[in-house]
Amino acid sequence: MNPMLAAARAGLVRGGIEVRHTLTNAQDLWNYLFPNLIFLVVMFFMRNATVPGTTFSLGARTLPSLLGGGVAFGAMVTMMMTLALEREDGTLLRAKAVPHGMLGYLIGKVVQVAGMTVVSSVVLVVPGMLLVDGLAPGGPVAGLTLLGVVLLGLVACLPLGAIFGSLFENPRNLGVITLPIMGLVAISGIFYPINGFPTWLQWIGQAFPIYWLGLGMRSALLPDELAAAEIGGSWRHLETFGMLGAWAVLGLLIAPVVLRRMARRESGSAVAARREKAMQRTT
Amino acid sequence: MTVLEESSPPPEPVGPPDDQPVIDVRDLRMRYGSTDVLTGVTFAAHPGEVVALLGPNGAGKTTTIEILEGFRMRSAGEVRVLGVDPARGDERWRARLGVVLQSWRDHAKWRVRELLAHLGSYYLPYSTPQASRPWDVDDLVDAVGLTPHAHKRVNQLSGGQRRRLDVAIGIVGRPELLFLDEPTAGFDPEARREFHDLVHRLADLEQTTILLTTHDLDEAEKLADRILILAGGSIIADGSAEQLARRISAKAEVRWSRHGERFVHSTTDATRFVRDLFRQYGDDLEDLEIRRATLEDTYMALVREVESGRSGTALRELSGADR
Structure with a gap:
């Protein structure tokens, strides 16, 4: 058997096992369910407001x-x-010590994160459909659009996450990235249409993949008349796939370089030094 | 060394012939910024040998082992591990190594058996008729004494059990060469003994070459065929525990008293000295005591001497059987 193929297969299995671990762990499950619970409450109170x-x-x-x-x-x-x-707890180093372990690790991570994203989406959609009226799903075109947007969106965003995760030595410093991402969500028309925002802010929102993922989802799940409420009065499918595709290409070009650099630097003493720092902070 | 054509079939990973060392390190140097950690380390390990790299904390043991594992770039020197420069080792080379690093906290949610089966699956393509890879999971769990805990989550294991799992992961691919970095740090005596048995079994039954680091002389003495003492950035002694003991504790201290007065004399031939004593003083001799410096005393003295910067004398003293 080809060693890389074996590692890729091990990675797929790994992703599946880790999804199962998450689904059978109360704490993890709560971390995934809690935000969705809040969103559902928000939607419930929004049901009588209009676009x-x-x-x-x-x-x-x-x-x-x-x-x-x-x-x-x-x-x-x-x-x-x-x-x-x-990286801090040594999982990555373990992967590095195994032949083609990094490949398996990354495939596993993609499967795990993508899998949990899908699970999380289902948890949001099913009760959501019961809470609000007016969604117009169905039809093969809508289904394909949905699938396409989710897949391309994952391919666009996962490498970005991997890049950010590789750049930061200390998980407690990740707020530096998390907060701006939250800010981006706020100006990406997720909770409220961005048409009302100042033009410059609209441009910033449209420069990032979050806006286009939201737009793509709306185009798949909302009646066509609603396109009129979007920027340019259209679902802008071409632009959606273009922007998500561009981010995907950018991410896939940069991520391997950054990941390789990070993997190369991983060693037992690096993990030990990080643990020592973490211990000092907690005591 | 034979040069392989690009197109020729890959060599079977059966290990180097007996005359070729598994590890060959020559004048290895490592410098962090302006600090020299290793100033010229030279040693070799042969197939099936258990070698202990012994030295005080901060002597550069982990740095050395990480360079050999290919996890760290060296500043200078020649290094060959299984005939390959670790800085250029590919995945096929990696498959022939087992690595047990200092404490981990990874894979906390995984179950023992599940994790070993998963990590083992990466070694499947490297199986040969001589050595089937990976190690059968149940046999492996049994070999490290974790059968009662096979279905426990990793974060439910005690420190000693966790460490045995680390070793199991290190050997799941049936490595030809196993690196153990401070394998028993934090063990209670019982866990330590069980661990030593496991290492002996690996070396005897599997013919695995093992390089382990420790700052515990007693452990090095129990486990290793050969002990390398690393201090002050280089190897200051190299030999079996007996050889080291004989060489560095040649002097004995003879104490006695005569008419209530106490005497102390240091000699290299205690037997003859005592014979002379008896001949001279006969029944007057009392409280006779002969103390040979233990390996530990000598090791401590040696390390202290090197650390205080007088490494020259230590090297001269030991130059006999060193290289």
Whole structure:
């Protein structure tokens, strides 16, 4: 058997096992469910408000946006956090000591984060559908759009998360990245349409993948008339796939370089030094 | 050394022939910034040998072992591990090594058996008719004495059990060469004994070459065929425990008293000295005592001497069987 193929397969299995660990661990499960619970409450209170300029429920508009935002945020932040944490606890070093272990580790991580993002989305959508009316899912085109946006969105965001996670030695410093990402979510039209924002802010929002994931999800799950409420009065599918594709290419070009650099620096004494620092902070 | 054509089939990972060392280190140097950690380390390890790298904390043991594992770049010197420069070791080379580093906290949610099966699966392509890889999980769990805990989560294991799991992970691919960095730090005596048995079994039954670091002389004495003392950035002694003891504790101290007066004399031939004493004083001799310096005393003195900067004398003293 080809060693790389064996490692890739081990990686897939690894991802599956880690998803199972997350799903059978109360603390982890709560970490995934809690934000969704808040979102559902927010949507519930939004159900009678309307999208500006229409009579359409704001809650129904928010659900697909949240799905998109969730994929982006989950892929970036979870990837970043686990990479930083597992570098600190020695998981990465362990992977490095095994033939093609890094390949298996990364494939496993992608499967785990993507898998949990999907689980998290389902947890949001199913009760969400019951809470708000007006979603118009169905139809093969909508389904394909949904699938395409989720997949491309993951490919765009996972490498970004991996890059951020590799750059930070100390998981407790990740707030430096997490806070701006939260800020980006706020100006990406997830909770509220960005049409009302100043133009410069709209441009910033549209420069990042979060906005396009939200837009793509809306285009798949909302009735076509709602396109009128978007920037340019259209779902802008071409731009959506173009922007997500561009981020994906950028991420996939940079991530291997950054990851390789990080992996090369990993050693037992590096892990020990990090642990020592962490201990000093807690005592 | 044979040069392989790009297109020729990869060599079977059966290990170097007996005359070729598994580890060959010549004048290894390591410098961090302006600090020299290793100032010229030279040693070799041969197939099936258990070698202990002994030295005080901060002597550069971990740095040395990390360079050999390919986890750290060296500043200068020649290093060959299984015939390959670790700085250029590929994944095929990596598959022939087992690595047990200092304490880990990884894979806390995984179950013991699950983790070993998973990490073992990376070694499947490296299986040969001579050595089937990976090690059968249940046999391995049994070999390290974790059978009662096979289905426990890793974070439920005690320190000693955790360390045995580390060793199991280190040997799951049936390595030809195993690195153990401070393997028994934090063990209670019982766990330590069990661990020593495990290392003996590996060396005897599997013919695994083992390089371990320790700052515990007693452990080095019990485990190793050969002890290398690393201090002041280089190897200051190299030999079996008996050889080292004989060489560095040649002098004995003879104490006696005569008519209530106490005497002390240091000699290299205690037997003859005492014979002379008896001949001279006969029944007047009382409280006779002969103390040979233990290996530990000598080791401590040696290390202290090197650390205080007088490494020249230590080297001269030991130059006999050193190289």
